Amino acid sequence: MDKHLRTKQTKTSPIVASSSSQEVSSIEWEALNMNQEEEDLVCRMHKLVGDRWELSAGRIPGRTAQEIERFWVMKNN
Template sequence: MDSRRKRQRRTSKRCVSEEVSSVAWEFIDMTEQEEDLIYRMYRLVGDRWDLIAGRIPGRKPEEIERFWIMRHGEGFTAKRHGGYS
């Protein structure tokens, strides 16, 4: 095994990311104009959150993605409509 592969194995073991439950997320408050722009940009570029966030001053790509998931995710949709399906 060459040194590059060894380094890659070592780094991949250290970079174990902890996923945060999406239920623990706080709802992100967007203005009507921001929501409209997010919907229109999503139709144009898909889930390229960095491009969408570049059009909305003060918003980060992670924030836009979390907003989208909370609005369109199955678990959150069920919660908004009064229970789990």
């Protein structure tokens, strides 16, 4: 049998659980109170850098990357 005629078998990669699939408490998902300026900045930063929440949080004093991500998820889902 010719080596070139053999069909390739594709390897299946294991499913990796991401942090977003973990259960969170309802307290963790309470709505964040952001002012309009903060909301605008989050939206502009997301357009520029995407899901790099640490970079966005660095531009908003007093906000963590987790808060920025939670705000984005709650607003856009």
